[in-house]
Amino acid sequence: MTDTITIRDLKRGEHASVTGFTDAQAPIVRELREIGFSEGDDIEVLALGAFGATPISVRLNRTIIALRGGEAAMIEVARR
Numbered sequence: 001m002t003d004t005i006t007i008r009d010l011k012r013g014e015h016a017s018v019t020g021f022t023d024a025q026a027p028i029v030r031e032l033r034e035i036g037f038s039e040g041d042d043i044e045v046l047a048l049g050a051f052g053a054t055p056i057s058v059r060l061n062r063t064i065i066a067l068r069g070g071e072a073a074m075i076e077v078a079r080r
Helices: 027-034
Strands: 015-021 042-051 054-060 063-067 075-079
Touching: none
Parallel strands: none
Antiparallel strands: 015 042, 015 075, 042 054, 054 063
16 A cells, blocks of 8 residues: 655656545635646646745646645645
């Protein structure tokens, strides 16, 4: 069995698939779903911020989205 990882654990250039959310009941999850994050979607990490690796810029489908560290840590992924 593999450990659960989140977008926050990925490095620049890595690809992954969204598998779920760490706390599906958290209010921010609704907002993440509204901007397009859902199970099965593919993401690519484009850039990491200079200070503390945030914000994290990801390509989700054909959209580029910047996430705060806490938001990225809520989105579970599987590396591809």
